Amino acid sequence: MLARLPGMGRRSARRAALKLLQDPGGLMLPLAQSLKDTAEAIRPCSICADIDTQDPCRICTDPSREQDVVCVVEGVSDLWALERAHVHRGLYHVLGGVLSALAGVAPEDLRIRELTERIGAGEIREVILALPATVDGATTAHYLTDRLHVLAPSVTVTRLAQGVPMGGALDVMDDGTLAAALKARRPV
């Protein structure tokens, strides 16, 4: 079971298991209890699908956040990354994946209907597509842009800038990034 955790191979799982077995009272039972409590306490937010102990989640119910800007992300890990960076002061919408012909992910497999319903409610001014800079991410962004332009032409749809990452040396960048960075160059 432990070996099914990400970052745990069979070898490290064995080490972790031995550590637990050597201290059942001090580590194993508290961990079991803590996992059980957390599993029972968490639920996905019915609005944005973030994982929290309350529904709607802390972000959706925070009155200090901009209520009219929604950042669309692929998964909860992306939402957490943006929150860690303290860069987005609006709300989120977790899609639960990106469209993929290869993996057989269709629009109805993602939380796209929920997104269109949120936008149909009419309080959203801007939708930021913070999807991964991959082919599937770009496909999903295209699809969403088309849907949103038809559904709510007044809503601004933006996407994250592509270019050279912070600290990036040019000579280790891939061609696509260099091309995007040069194409989207800006006056200083």
Next chain:
Amino acid sequence: MLARLPGMGRRSARRAALKLLQDPGGLMLPLAQSLKDTAEAIRPCSICADIDTQDPCRICTDPSREQDVVCVVEGVSDLWALERAHVHRGLYHVLGGVLSALAGVAPEDLRIRELTERIGAGEIREVILALPATVDGATTAHYLTDRLHVLAPSVTVTRLAQGVPMGGALDVMDDGTLAAALKARRPV
């Protein structure tokens, strides 16, 4: 001597040395000759400082390239990276480094005078600052922008876009990149 090459440790240098010693006629002498010939043939371009066997270099003398757009890079490896990506159709200017208070690199240590002379000649319309996305790179870009605005206000100074690189998953990006990508988001 071999161990002073980048990517060569003492161990791999010993392996390379043994390989050379075991085949003096087939490998060692041809390599020596080839290194000697190349060392004698190459020279830095007196205009852009690219390394070539002719001066001015093949890029500076290519009439099919845009003569009025100059891309400023830190080093020759950056120039080669941009050429590999086939993304820039203008000319280049190699600075030979970036300003650095820590490493004691001052403006006069870089090829900045040569750049201002090129721009003073009056045929340049745009200067693209393709400097690394580091603190020193940004400092150098600021310095050059100020100098160029005073010297030639009609020349457009641009810099590469910063943001998420191609194929980039959001949850592994650093905070600075996420902030830059979100700030520079663009309508789709």
